[in-house]
Amino acid sequence: GENVEQHPSTLSVQEGDSAVIKCTYSDSASNYFPWYKQELGKRPQLIIDIRSNVGEKKDQRIAVTLNKTAKHFSLHITETQPEDSAVYFCAASFRDYKLSFGAGTTVTVRA
Amino acid sequence: GAVVSQHPSWVICKSGTSVKIECRSLDFQATTMFWYRQFPKQSLMLMATSNEGSKATYEQGVEKDKFLINHASLTLSTLTVTSAHPEDSSFYICSGSGLAGNEQFFGPGTRLTVL
Numbered sequence: 001g002e003n004v005e006q007h008p009s010t011l012s013v014q015e016g017d018s019a020v021i022k023c024t025y026s027d028s029a030s031n032y033f034p035w036y037k038q039e040l041g042k043r044p045q046l047i048i049d050i051r052s053n054v055g056e057k058k059d060q061r062i063a064v065t066l067n068k069t070a071k072h073f074s075l076h077i078t079e080t081q082p083e084d085s086a087v088y089f090c091a092a093s094f095r096d097y098k099l100s101f102g103a104g105t106t107v108t109v110r111a
Numbered sequence: 112g113a114v115v116s117q118h119p120s121w122v123i124c125k126s127g128t129s130v131k132i133e134c135r136s137l138d139f140q141a142t143t144m145f146w147y148r149q150f151p152k153q154s155l156m157l158m159a160t161s162n163e164g165s166k167a168t169y170e171q172g173v174e175k176d177k178f179l180i181n182h183a184s185l186t187l188s189t190l191t192v193t194s195a196h197p198e199d200s201s202f203y204i205c206s207g208s209g210l211a212g213n214e215q216f217f218g219p220g221t222r223l224t225v226l
Contacts, residue, residue, distance in 0.1 A: 032213035043204060043217040044155065089154060097143060097213045101154045 002027040004092050006102025013080050014110050021105045023090035024072040030092040033066060033073045034099070037086045044089060048075070080109045113139045115207050117218035124195055125226055132190045132221045134205030140185035141207030145215060146178075149202040161188055185209070195225040 003026040013019050025033075031052040036044035050057045050064045050073065057064050061080075066073040077084055090102040114137040124130050134144060143162050147155040159175075161167040161182035169175045179191040188207075192199055202222055206215035 034214070041202075041220075041222070043219045045217075046214070049214065093213045097208050097215070098145070098157060098160060099155075099213075099215060100157075103154050 002030055002092055002094065002098075002100035004090060004100045004102045006090050006105060008105060009103065010106045010108070012108045012110060015080060015082060017080055019075075019077040019080055019084070019107055019109075021075045021088055021090065021107075022072060023074070023092075023102050024070075025092040025100075026071070027092070027094060028068075028071060030094050032093045033064070034091050034093075035062075035064060035075050036089045036091065038089065038104075039086050047088075077107075080107075082109050082111050085109045113137075113207070113210060113216040115141075115205065115216045115218040117205055117221050119221060120219060121222040121224075123224045123226065126196050127194055129191055129193045130195055130223060132192075132203055132205075132223075134188045134190070134207070134218050136186045136207040136209070136216070139207070139216075140209050141188070141216075142185060142209040143207070144182055144188040145206045145208070146180060146188075146190050147204045147206070149204060149220075151202075155204060158190075192223065195223070197225045199223065200225045 006023045034049035038044045061078045063076040088105045091099040093099045116135045118133045146158045158173045159167045159169045167180035182188040204220040205218045208215045
């Protein structure tokens with residue numbers, strides 16, 4: 001099955017700086033890569049996703065890049081704000097639509 | 112976006128009792144529903160996948176006789192934790208998929224505490 005590794009496990013950034021989270025996946029057939037933000041006790045919230053036919057996608061302060069050859073994808077958050085503090089999960093899925101999640105990154109934005 | 116609800120949002124039960132959690136897709140037909148379990152400070156772990164009208168497919172290590180899943184309609188799936196024990200205490204989250212693409216829509220989760 002798919003194995004997704006996520007780094008770092010914790011990330012502390014100064015408000016206004018950028019945050020980068022990286023994930024690798026094992027199954028080259030995976031074709032869908034979503035990123036979720038989860039606040040304590042709440043559901044995962046989809047913040048951006050990318051499909052395997054695209055190398056980069058951007059939505060305001062959030063961007064995701066995908067390198068299919070190296071089997072890794074990254075989340076970039078620019079101009080971080082205190083409300084960006086949360087746990088972020090990457091995931092990967094294939095045709096059966098099952099999502100394999102990374103271990104998560106706890107992001108803390110220091111004011 | 113598509114909306115998924117879960118009920119109850121939290122439940123406390125005694126060891127040995129059974130608990131049923133409902134997951135509903137409110138504005139779309141979820142041909143596939145997924146059940147996850149999340150322990151504190153850990154990631155989401157897929158427990159099982161269910162398709163409407165057929166038996167659920169359980170992930171390795173998940174006891175199908177303990178975690179009963181029913182997906183009787185395109186808008187409702189239920190998870191019953193039978194003979195619950197304290198180690199079953201966790202955050203249970205469902206998701207539905209059925210719209211175009213792989214996207215899953217998550218419910219708000221159910222916090223289960225077994226005393």
